[in-house]
Amino acid sequence: MTATLTGGKPRAVASRGPAPRSRPRRRVAPYLFVLPALLLFAVFKIYPIGRSFVISLHKTVGGSERFVGADNYTRLMGDPLFWTALKNTAVILVVQVPVMLALATGLAVALNSTLLRGRALFRLGFFLPMITGLVAYGIVFSVLLGKDYGLVNWLLGLAGLDPVPWLTDPLWAKVSLGLALTWHYTGYNAVILLARLQTVPAELYDAAAVDGAGAWTSFRHVTLPGLRPALLLTTVLSTIGTLQIFDEPYVLTGGGPDNATLTIGVYLYQNAFKYFDFGYASAIAYALAVLIGILGVIQFRFLGDKS
Amino acid sequence: MTPARHRGRSILLTSGLAIVLAAVLIPFYWLVVAATHSSAEIFDSPPPLLPGGHLAANLHTLQDTAQFGRVVLNSLFIAVIYTLCAGAVCTLAGYGFAKYRFRGREALFGLLMLGLVVPAQVTLVPLFQMMAGLRWLGTYQAVIMPNLALPFGIFLMRQSMAALPDELLDSGRMDGCGELRLFRKVVLPPMKPALAALAIFLFLYQWNDFIWPLIVLRDGATFTVPVALASLQGLDETDYGAILAGTAAAAIPMALVFLALQRHFVSGLLAGAVKE
Numbered sequence: 227m228t229a230t231l232t233g234g235k236p237r238a239v240a241s242r243g244p245a246p247r248s249r250p251r252r253r254v255a256p257y258l259f260v261l262p263a264l265l266l267f268a269v270f271k272i273y274p275i276g277r278s279f280v281i282s283l284h285k286t287v288g289g290s291e292r293f294v295g296a297d298n299y300t301r302l303m304g305d306p307l308f309w310t311a312l313k314n315t316a317v318i319l320v321v322q323v324p325v326m327l328a329l330a331t332g333l334a335v336a337l338n339s340t341l342l343r344g345r346a347l348f349r350l351g352f353f354l355p356m357i358t359g360l361v362a363y364g365i366v367f368s369v370l371l372g373k374d375y376g377l378v379n380w381l382l383g384l385a386g387l388d389p390v391p392w393l394t395d396p397l398w399a400k401v402s403l404g405l406a407l408t409w410h411y412t413g414y415n416a417v418i419l420l421a422r423l424q425t426v427p428a429e430l431y432d433a434a435a436v437d438g439a440g441a442w443t444s445f446r447h448v449t450l451p452g453l454r455p456a457l458l459l460t461t462v463l464s465t466i467g468t469l470q471i472f473d474e475p476y477v478l479t480g481g482g483p484d485n486a487t488l489t490i491g492v493y494l495y496q497n498a499f500k501y502f503d504f505g506y507a508s509a510i511a512y513a514l515a516v517l518i519g520i521l522g523v524i525q526f527r528f529l530g531d532k533s
Numbered sequence: 534m535t536p537a538r539h540r541g542r543s544i545l546l547t548s549g550l551a552i553v554l555a556a557v558l559i560p561f562y563w564l565v566v567a568a569t570h571s572s573a574e575i576f577d578s579p580p581p582l583l584p585g586g587h588l589a590a591n592l593h594t595l596q597d598t599a600q601f602g603r604v605v606l607n608s609l610f611i612a613v614i615y616t617l618c619a620g621a622v623c624t625l626a627g628y629g630f631a632k633y634r635f636r637g638r639e640a641l642f643g644l645l646m647l648g649l650v651v652p653a654q655v656t657l658v659p660l661f662q663m664m665a666g667l668r669w670l671g672t673y674q675a676v677i678m679p680n681l682a683l684p685f686g687i688f689l690m691r692q693s694m695a696a697l698p699d700e701l702l703d704s705g706r707m708d709g710c711g712e713l714r715l716f717r718k719v720v721l722p723p724m725k726p727a728l729a730a731l732a733i734f735l736f737l738y739q740w741n742d743f744i745w746p747l748i749v750l751r752d753g754a755t756f757t758v759p760v761a762l763a764s765l766q767g768l769d770e771t772d773y774g775a776i777l778a779g780t781a782a783a784a785i786p787m788a789l790v791f792l793a794l795q796r797h798f799v800s801g802l803l804a805g806a807v808k809e
Contacts, residue, residue: 255712256638259629262622264641266682271648274659281658336550341543350795351554354561357791359741361759362780365766366560369567369773375576377563409557470652473743477763494654499748504658511655518652 282508291505298509308510310485311493314400315469318489322404323464329408330415330460335449337416338423349420352413360410364477367406368393396486399479403487406474411467415460422456423449462525469518490514561788568781572774591778598772599761600753601779608757608783611676611746612739619681619735624728626682627690628720632702642691648684657748664749671751679745683738686731693727694720733794740787758783 282298284291302308336342337349355363370377371392379389392402426448434444472491475481481488481496490510498507567575568591569584595601630642660679669675697720705719721728743759750756756764758779765776 253635256629256633256635259625259633259716260641263626263645263682263687266622266678267645267648270660270663270679270682271651271656272644274656274663275651277659277662278655281662336546339546341539341546342550343543343547348550348554350792352557353795354788354791355557357737357741357787358561358784359743359759359787361741361743361763362564362784363560365762365776365780366564366567368766369575369777370560370563372576375578375580377580380578380580409560413557466650466652470654472654476744477766491654494657495744498658498661504662508655508658511652511657514652515655518650522650 278508278511281504282512283505285505286503294505298506299513301506302509302513307485307488307493308490308513311488311490314485314487315471315489317400318404318407318471319465319468322407323461323468325404326408326412327415327457327460327464330412330419331453331457333412333416334419334423334453335445337420349417353417354413355410356414358410360473361477363406363410364474367402367409368478371402393479394483396484399483399486403475403478406478407468407471410474411464415464418460419453419456422453426452458525462522465521465525466518469514469521561784564777564781564784567774568778570774572772575773575777587774588778591772591774592782594772594775595765595779598775599756599765599779601761601782603754604756604758604761605782607673607755608740611673611757612736614673615677615680615739616732616735618677619683619686619739620728620731622681623683623686623690623731623735624721624724625716626687627692628694628716630687631691631694632697632699632720645682645684645687648682649688653744657744660745661748670749671755672749673755675749676742676746676757677739680739680742683735686735689731689734690727693724693730697723729794733791737787737791740783 281291283293283295285294285297286292333352337345337352342348371379373379373389373391373394376392378392382389390398392398430448430452431444434448439447470491471489472495475487475489475492476495479487481492490513494507494510494514497503497510566581566584569586569588570581571585571587571590574581574585574587592601626645630638656679664670664675667675669678701719701723702715705715710719741759742757743763746757746760747763750760753761753764762776762779762783765771765779
């Protein structure tokens with residue numbers, strides 16, 4: 227035993243020549259550094275991703291799993307509630323995300339302006355909603371927007387306006403959800419855009435000014451092109467976030483009224499952990515993943531190519 | 534532009550943005566106000582606009598109905614352990630990917646970054662079954678373990694580590710430092726600001742996480758703050774005074790910690806966001 231060990235070692239070193247002691251260690255070192263992350267990722271992410279697909283091909287019948295092929299997916303295509311959830315999510319994506327990103331762009335430009343006093347303080351203030359937990363702000367908003375006794379309707383009353391059924395009317399519930407999302411994420415997106423804005427050279431603005439460009443023209447021809455990579459990033463992040471949205475509707479409206487704020491995330495949760503229909507929930511999850519993949523590719527095509 | 538016009542515009546912009554900011558911060562102010570009133574007072578007309586004297590009673594109710602002291606300790610314990618462990622995993626991996634060239638580096642990093650795009654919901658059911666199989670349902674490790682290799686954390690650390698000069702590492706090696714000692718003695722000390730940013734991010738992420746703890750935690754004794762608050766909201770007679778006191782108790786300290794450390798946090802976060 228000892229002989230093989232001592233006999234084997236010098237030969238291995240000799241074959242590599244008189245290398246410094248640390249050379250072989252330097253070769254394995256990187257793998258050791260990334261190993262914990264990769265192991266954990268393989269067990270808790272990659273394996274479940276694969277397993278989820280297998281589950282989506284099964285149906286739980288009386289406690290045991292039965293292979294049903296693509297049944298769950300066929301059922302999904304004909305499920306009106308799934309389409310409602312998809313439609314609701316799409317509305318948020320088409321209305322709330324562009325509005326929020328426009329606001330964030332304006333905010334970033336304002337925060338970047340040398341005319342603004344106390345910039346650091348403003349930046350911090352607008353970032354604050356982002357660190358508030360989803361449950362916390364969901365609860366606060368649900369009370370603020372209460373129909374008969376909420377603060378917002380009371381303020382509207384002072385202005386002589388009728389109370390708005392914020393959370394109990396299908397249309398207004400969507401508006402409320404959009405307001406909550408905008409409140410939470412605009413500042414965060416503005417900070418990302420602001421960081422990019424600060425890398426746009428001041429000479430470009432000076433040159434535009436010399437050419438007689440007004441504020442709007444220099445915004446269109448200097449600011450927007452400069453922001454493109456950051457806009458791509460915020461658009462993709464917001465899209466992914468919106469498609470997965472769960473906490474806000476769960477806390478704010480529970481998906482109601484009349485499924486007006488039922489999102490894919492909430493519908494998936496209901497199927498998995500309310501009806502314990504794991505196969506169907508996994509099919510929804512996979513439909514969601516495919517959707518995110520497709521939208522991600524489209525957005526990179528549209529916004530990424532021209533940079 | 535004349536100085537006077539310049540000054541006029543400056544005041545206009547600053548005061549305009551201040552009004553917007555005030556509107557954005559109203560929910561925070563109202564949270565503090567509501568936390569100090571009874572449920573009945575909150576829904577009075579007109580609603581209370583200044584803090585009242587009901588905070589202690591609200592916290593008392595919270596303790597009686599949801600073992601809130603225990604819940605806060607659960608959240609703290611989970612968030613601290615998670616921050617330490619995930620911080621170690623992400624920092625090691627970030628360093629490995631940033632400062633070594635090795636076979637499969639790009640592919641492995643790309644694989645990890647896939648985790649940013651694949652929706653968390655895809656893994657919810659299999660992870661739940663895994664936790665059930667391990668008999669971990671209702672335990673702290675069920676909450677902590679699955680997200681330790683957080684792709685965003687690894688990404689953040691790789692970006693920060695890349696800024697570290699190679700010469701520093703080479704001179705350390707020249708002095709006969711082993712790779713692990715090099716990491717501890719040469720790499721980590723100048724990384725303190727980035728590590729602070731990572732720690733704040735991980736802590737906030739875990740403190741606020743909702744859906745996963747909601748799924749794997751079984752009873753009130755192990756609940757985290759968001760799960761406990763959401764469960765209270767679902768009750769027939771919801772005591773909003775108590776819930777909002779709990780919400781404030783959970784959100785306000787976090788906001789203060791964030792305000793104290795924000796310099797690191799925002800700059801660290803931006804280092805990750807912009808370079809991509």
